[in-house]
Amino acid sequence: MSAPLVVSIPHRLGREEAVRRLKTGLGRAAASIPVMQVEEERWNGDTLAFRIRALGQIATGQVDVTDDHVEVQVVLPWLLQRFAEMAQATIKRRGQLLLTKDGEK
Structure with missing residues (x-):
């Protein structure tokens, strides 16, 4: 099995608000x-803990929320590993959108 794809997303919301x-x-x-x-x-x-299906393949992962960042770990099956860079960028971008305070850039 391959090493997980890891994305760390900083935030300033606090743990409870980030989880919400x-x-x-x-x-x-x-x-x-x-x-x-x-x-x-x-x-x-x-x-x-999550399990997703993409292109007929199963990927599993975990999201850990702390006071100042969120860490996402995803284990991709070999077929989806070709898309790892794109997945990493997408996870980071969408995570930042969810975790950015209103009006903050």
Whole structure:
């Protein structure tokens, strides 16, 4: 199995607000990517375990929320590893949108 794809997204929201935004925004973010669907999303405190299907392949991962950043780890099957750079950039961009304070750039 390959090493996980890791994305760290800094924020200034505090842990509780970051978790709240992620819980309400992840479904919308996933729905905006037509080739991907969330098959499982399980929160345990400030940690989300998930399983997604993309292009017929299953990827699993975890999101850890801290007071000042969110770390996303995704294990991609070999077929999806070709898209790792694109996935990393997309995760970071969409995460920053969810975690940026209103009006803050």
